Amino acid sequence: MLPLRYSLGNLLVRRTRTALTVSVVALVVVATTLFGGLVSSLKRTFATSGNPRNLIVLRKGATNDGSSAVPLEAYQSLRFFEGVARDAQGQPLASAELVVQPFFHTPAGGRENVLVRGVEPVALAVHDEVKITEGRMFEPSSGEVILGRGVAGRYVGAALGSTLKFGHGTWKVVGIFDADRSSLESEVWADVRELANDAKRSVPYSGVRLRAAEGADLDALARRIGDDPRWALEASRETDYYAKQAESANVFYVIVFGLAALAGIGAAFGATNTLYAAVQSRRAEIGTLRALGFSRAAILISFLIESLAIALAGFAVGSAIAAGLARLLSWWLGGIAFGSQTFSTNVVQLRVGLGDLGFGLALALAIGLLGGLAPASRAARLRPVEALRKA
Amino acid sequence: MKFLPLIWRNLARNKLRTALTAGAIGLAVSLVCLLLTMPSGLDMLLNQVASNTRVVVHNEAGLVYPLPYSDLQKIRSLPGVVAAASWTWYGGVFEVEKGVTFPNFAVEPEPLGSVWADWKIDAKQLEDFRRYRDGAIVGRATLKRQGWKIGDLITLKGTLYPVDLSFRIVGEIPNERAPHFLFQREYLDQALKAAGRNLDTLGIVWVRVDDPARVAPLMAQIDQMFKNSEAETASETEKSYFASFFSMLSAFVTIILIVTGLVALCIVFIAANTASMSVRERLGEIAVLKALGFGRRLIFATLVAEAVILSGLGGAFGALASLGFTQLLHARASSWNSSLGPLGSFIVTETILVQGLFLALFVGMISGVVPAFGAARRSVAATLREVF
Numbered sequence: 001m002l003p004l005r006y007s008l009g010n011l012l013v014r015r016t017r018t019a020l021t022v023s024v025v026a027l028v029v030v031a032t033t034l035f036g037g038l039v040s041s042l043k044r045t046f047a048t049s050g051n052p053r054n055l056i057v058l059r060k061g062a063t064n065d066g067s068s069a070v071p072l073e074a075y076q077s078l079r080f081f082e083g084v085a086r087d088a089q090g091q092p093l094a095s096a097e098l099v100v101q102p103f104f105h106t107p108a109g110g111r112e113n114v115l116v117r118g119v120e121p122v123a124l125a126v127h128d129e130v131k132i133t134e135g136r137m138f139e140p141s142s143g144e145v146i147l148g149r150g151v152a153g154r155y156v157g158a159a160l161g162s163t164l165k166f167g168h169g170t171w172k173v174v175g176i177f178d179a180d181r182s183s184l185e186s187e188v189w190a191d192v193r194e195l196a197n198d199a200k201r202s203v204p205y206s207g208v209r210l211r212a213a214e215g216a217d218l219d220a221l222a223r224r225i226g227d228d229p230r231w232a233l234e235a236s237r238e239t240d241y242y243a244k245q246a247e248s249a250n251v252f253y254v255i256v257f258g259l260a261a262l263a264g265i266g267a268a269f270g271a272t273n274t275l276y277a278a279v280q281s282r283r284a285e286i287g288t289l290r291a292l293g294f295s296r297a298a299i300l301i302s303f304l305i306e307s308l309a310i311a312l313a314g315f316a317v318g319s320a321i322a323a324g325l326a327r328l329l330s331w332w333l334g335g336i337a338f339g340s341q342t343f344s345t346n347v348v349q350l351r352v353g354l355g356d357l358g359f360g361l362a363l364a365l366a367i368g369l370l371g372g373l374a375p376a377s378r379a380a381r382l383r384p385v386e387a388l389r390k391a
Numbered sequence: 392m393k394f395l396p397l398i399w400r401n402l403a404r405n406k407l408r409t410a411l412t413a414g415a416i417g418l419a420v421s422l423v424c425l426l427l428t429m430p431s432g433l434d435m436l437l438n439q440v441a442s443n444t445r446v447v448v449h450n451e452a453g454l455v456y457p458l459p460y461s462d463l464q465k466i467r468s469l470p471g472v473v474a475a476a477s478w479t480w481y482g483g484v485f486e487v488e489k490g491v492t493f494p495n496f497a498v499e500p501e502p503l504g505s506v507w508a509d510w511k512i513d514a515k516q517l518e519d520f521r522r523y524r525d526g527a528i529v530g531r532a533t534l535k536r537q538g539w540k541i542g543d544l545i546t547l548k549g550t551l552y553p554v555d556l557s558f559r560i561v562g563e564i565p566n567e568r569a570p571h572f573l574f575q576r577e578y579l580d581q582a583l584k585a586a587g588r589n590l591d592t593l594g595i596v597w598v599r600v601d602d603p604a605r606v607a608p609l610m611a612q613i614d615q616m617f618k619n620s621e622a623e624t625a626s627e628t629e630k631s632y633f634a635s636f637f638s639m640l641s642a643f644v645t646i647i648l649i650v651t652g653l654v655a656l657c658i659v660f661i662a663a664n665t666a667s668m669s670v671r672e673r674l675g676e677i678a679v680l681k682a683l684g685f686g687r688r689l690i691f692a693t694l695v696a697e698a699v700i701l702s703g704l705g706g707a708f709g710a711l712a713s714l715g716f717t718q719l720l721h722a723r724a725s726s727w728n729s730s731l732g733p734l735g736s737f738i739v740t741e742t743i744l745v746q747g748l749f750l751a752l753f754v755g756m757i758s759g760v761v762p763a764f765g766a767a768r769r770s771v772a773a774t775l776r777e778v779f
Contacts, residue, residue: 020664027657031650038646061484062550063492066455069551102453111635113453167452199456202588232553262422263654269415270661273408277668329646336642350646 002294002302008309010278018310021274025314025367026321028263033322033360035259037352039252042338045348046246049182050238053085054126055222057208060232064245065099065207066115066344074231075208081224083216087125093211095119095126098192100199101344102166104155112337114151115344116166116188118195126209130184135160135175140191146175148185150335150347164188167198183242186347209238264363264370267314271371275307279379286379287387300380307372308365315364319357326352394689398697405669409701412665416705416751417712419658424713424739424747426651430644431743432736433637436568441630442509443603448596448613451623457592458622463499466596466613471605474505477593481579483547483556483572485537493533495547495572496594497579503528506599510569516541516562524578526561530569534560547572554582568736598626655750658702662758666698670762677766678774691767698759699752706751710744 011018057078062068078084079094086092098118103111117123124130124137138144147158157164157173164171171190179185196204212218222235279286286299330336335347402409448466450456460477467475478496485492500521504512512528520526529539539545539560546557558574580590598613600606610626617624627635670677677690717737 016667017664020660020667024657024660024664027653027660031653031657034646034653035650038643059550061548062482063484067482067550069553071553100453101455103451113455167456199452258425259422259650262418262425263657266415266418266422266657266661269411269418270664273411273415273661273665273668276408277672280672325649329649333642333645336646338640338643 002289002298004305007302007305010282011306011309014278014281017274017277021271021310022313022317024267024270025311025364026318028260028267028367029315029318029360029364030322030325031263032256032260032363033319033352033356034325036256036356036359037322037326038336038348038350039249039256040353040356041336041348041351042252042346043246043249044353045181045183045186045346046242046249048129048180049184049242049245051126051128051211052237052239053212053218054238055210055212055218055225055235056238056241057210057225057233057235058206060226060234062207062234065097066101068206069203070096070205070207070233071231072204074233075205077230078208078210078225078233081210081221083213083218083221083224085211085213085216087122091122093122093126095123095209096192096205097123097207097209098196098199098201098204099206100167100195100201102199104151104158104166104345106154107156112155112345114155114166114188115186116145116190116195118190118192120192123189123209126211127179127184129180129182130177131179132175132177135173138174138189138191141194142191143169143171143194144174145171145188145190146177147173148187148189149176149178150186150349151188152176154334154347167195169198181349183245183346186345210235260359260363264367268367268370271307271310271367272374274310275303275372275375276378278306279303279375279382282379283382283387286382287384290382290384291388296380299382300376303376303379304369304372307376308368311364311368311371314367315361318364319352319360322356322360323352326350394693394696398693398700401669401673401693401697402701408665408669412661412701413705413708415661416658416702416754417709419654419661420706420709420747420751421713421716422654422709423651423658423750424710424743425716425737426647426654427743427746428717428737428739429647431740432738433640433644435736435738435740437630437633439568440566441628441633443628443630444600444606445506445629446598446600446606446610446613446626447629447632448598448624448626449594451614451625454595456622457594458596458624460591460593462617462622462624463593463596465616466598469609469612469616471601471609473599473601474502475596475598476502476506477576477596478573479576479579479590479592479594480551481547481549481556481574482551483549485545485547493530493536493570493572495574497576497590498573500526500575502599503573506597507564508599510564510566512562512564519561520575523559523561524575524581525556525558527558527572527574528562528564529560529573530564530571531567532570533572534563535567552579552583552588554579554586556582655754658751658754659758662698662702662754663761665701666694666759667762669697670694670766674766674769674774674777678769678771681771682775687767691763694763694766695756695759698763699755702751702755702758703748706748706755709751710739710747713747714739714744 058065058068075096079092084092084094100116101113102116104114105111138146151158160173160176162173164173212221218237225233225235330350336350338346338348450458463477476499478498481495481497483495504517520528541560543560546555548555583590600609613626614624717739720737
């Protein structure tokens with residue numbers, strides 16, 4: 001085997017050539033991990049939403065709670081269905097919710113549809129991932145709201161203690177909440193009755209969230225709700241509901257993979273060129289090495305190591321740039337807003353995660369292997385006598 | 392011009408390297424073209440569908456906040472209004488299990504033809520739409536996706552209203568990108584009455600104005616009319632209305648443009664690498680040419696021309712590849728790109744092709760300049776001594 005120093009040392013001889021090739025790999029890694037990070041950040045906001053013990057009840061056929069209506073009587077009856085959990089006071093853990101999407105105005109003068117969820121205090125027990133980090137929960141019927149972390153600071157008046165205008169009225173912000181980076185963090189919560197009044201809704205609720213009791217069968221409970229002939233309702237697991245929403249992000253992965261494939265092959269071509277040139281200019285050297293008794297495999301491996309080293313250096317530079325750029329963009333754009341299926345805004349914090357970096361690494365290694373294989377095998381096939389004579 | 396054969400020979404000398412470089416540049420250019428279709432798809436959609444004499448009036452609080460139905464009559468009575476029609480979102484779902492959705496609205500059939508004269512709906516179909524209470528006019532995008540045709544009977548399940556409605560399709564909106572499903576307001580109204588409910592609100596009002604110059608004053612007049620009422624209105628042009636839908640994608644588009652820039656930079660490095668390698672290998676030759684009396688400028692020009700031709704070839708190949716790829720995609724007409732909205736139009740316009748090609752030529756030039764300049768300036772004696 002040729003020492004590792006031989007391969008790495010060779011890269012330093014033609015510095016410009018090596019630097020240019022490393023840059024190409026790095027740029028491809030930056031482009032793909034940045035875009036991949038965006039998509040996975042979007043997916044994560046949905047994937048972490050929902051509690052496995054919760055059911056979401058909507059009108060049959062409704063794909064989200066923005067396009068569903070559940071009558072008051074249905075809610076009254078659902079609360080007391082067998083299998084619904086109760087709190088310490090014996091109150092059912094059933095949260096009737098109304099979803100509206102009023103305009104919120106950005107300081108720059110734009111407007112976005114923000115999801116405002118009207119809830120009762122029991123909602124905090126049902127959505128137990130929601131934690132109020134600043135201030136307090138709103139008091140019912142007093143014109144108060146609490147803001148998800150993604151909403152706070154993004155809109156005019158969206159700060160603790162300020163007055164927020166949306167719908168027909170003005171609301172006082174009394175709290176900020178976290179929700180495990182889920183899509184709930186892009187929401188505003190208000191008192192359900194006040195919100196229904198403000199939006200002049202005749203049907204008070206969009207949907208109902210139920211917490212299943214310990215040991216209760218969620219699917220049986222869901223079936224009982226769906227089969228109830230009094231209302232055309234449909235219950236599904238909250239996690240399934242959000243998983244379905246997350247599927248809408250999968251479309252973007254097509255772009256990521258397309259980007260990775262096209263740019264990756266292009267970069268591999270570039271690496272191939274560089275290594276062919278290296279093989280060409282080192283013919284005599286390779287001939288000498290073969291004459292000294294180094295095997296073909298040793299030559300092949302030595303060139304492959306060279307190309308993989310270029311790829312790894314490209315990955316190292318690229319991933320560092322991507323992580324920095326993601327932070328910079330997140331700070332500059334203040335979170336990336338996505339229109340979800342409900343047309344409400346989902347604020348996503350762009351983050352390049354470990355999975356994205358892993359993808360970038362795999363891509364870089366693939367570029368290194370693909371780009372190095374042909375030149376390395378040519379080098380290995382060189383016949384020592386000819387290589388030496390020609391030189 | 393007489394040096395073209397020399398340039399060509401030089402390119403053909405290392406065919407594999409030329410092919411690989413052109414291929415790499417081509418791939419990157421096609422990627423740039425494909426990425427550029429996303430932001431341009433947005434612009435195109437806005438320019439294509441938006442009429443400059445059509446105004447939309449909605450509740451100032453948000454699009455899901457209704458307006459009183461009486462607003463429509465008040466708006467119609469204003470001078471300058473040619474016709475006005477309201478849309479009320481029904482929220483109907485076609486196949487409940489698959490959750491197939493498309494925007495479906497209740498509308499007044501009479502003004503449809505004049506408010507959307509630019510849609511060029513067939514006169515006979517408009518007539519049928521007026522005649523049949525259960526008639527529906529459907530955008531071609533939805534017709535194609537569902538495999539429906541005129542005359543089909545379909546049932547939508549109401550998710551917002553407690554009524555399911557059955558329709559017969561009587562006409563189409565002849566636009567490949569139109570997803571709308573429009574039906575008579577009267578039909579929804581009667582179904583709701585039978586269920587003990589009243590339809591006394593509307594979603595938004597579309598207004599056709601007689602003169603583009605009159606649009607702005609009329610919008611102000613409408614908003615003034617409903618000022619301090621129960622439901623204040625906000626009027627805007629069709630273009631700004633659609634633009635606001637997609638403004639939340641603006642950050643996403645920024646990232647796409649950044650990624651496009653990175654890929655473009657990639658092309659620079661690939662081309663520069665090749666140019667520097669081939670110049671380096673030919674140093675001796677270049678010195679001989681110079682010793683024979685060929686000027687510096689000529690040598691510089693031929694080397695730069697070589698780089699430009701190489702990336703031009705790659706660019707042309709890439710631009711054509713992106714065109715072919717999108718054609719293939721459209722031929723398949725897969726449903727997945729519909730969920731990307733206007734970002735998923737993937738239409739490579741002539742502008743994008745030209746941009747891609749110019750990017751390649753420009754890149755070729757700057758990548759060739761540095762090594763060519765170095766080679767042209769090198770002293771003959773020093774080079775020859777070094778090489779031989």
